[in-house]
Amino acid sequence: STYMLYKATGDVSYIAAGRDFLASLRLLKTKCGYAHVADVSTQTLRDKMESFFLSETLKYLYLLFDSALDRENIVDGGPYPYVFTTEAHIFPLKATIEDKDVASSAHATGLSAAQVVQQIL
Numbered sequence: 840s841t842y843m844l845y846k847a848t849g850d851v852s853y854i855a856a857g858r859d860f861l862a863s864l865r866l867l868k869t870k871c872g873y874a875h876v877a878d879v880s881t882q883t884l885r886d887k888m889e890s891f892f893l894s895e896t897l898k899y900l901y902l903l904f905d906s907a908l909d910r911e912n913i914v915d916g917g918p919y920p921y922v923f924t925t926e927a928h929i930f931p932l933k934a935t936i937e938d939k940d941v942a943s944s945a946h947a948t949g950l951s952a953a954q955v956v957q958q959i960l
Contacts, residue, residue, distance in 0.1 A: 840899045840903075841853040841854075841856050841857045841860070841899070841903055842857075842899040842900075842902045842903040842906065843899075843923075845857075845903055845906060845907070846906060851907075853903070854903065854904070854907045857900055857903045857904065860900070861900060866882075867884065869884075869886070869888075872888040873888050873892060874886055874887065874888065875887060875888065875889065875892075891926065894926065894927060895926055895927040898927045899927055920932045
């Protein structure tokens with residue numbers, strides 16, 4: 840997504856791409872939602888809106904423009920790091936096993952950190 844590319848690179852061309860994409864949505868607006876393009880060569884629209892349009896596409900567009908404003912949001916500046924699934928669901932990355940505990944256990948036992956984690960699980 841342009842959001843992920845912008846976050847990874849800081850390249851403002853992704854903000855411009857998001858702006859262009861947002862502007863193109865006017866062509867897809869219907870009375871009750873958004874259509875999708877059945878044929879790009881003829882610009883034929885199909886009267887169908889996939890559920891991921893709202894749950895993924897618009898969420899990533901919101902995050903792209905929110906990030907471009909240099910504001911902290913729960914994803915970028917919250918108390919925990921987050922990761923997105925490909926469906927744009929937010930999952931916190933808060934480990935239940937502290938890294939320092941694994942490292943000290945590994946050192947004390949002579950096991951690798953992966954072996955210590957495997958024993959805990």
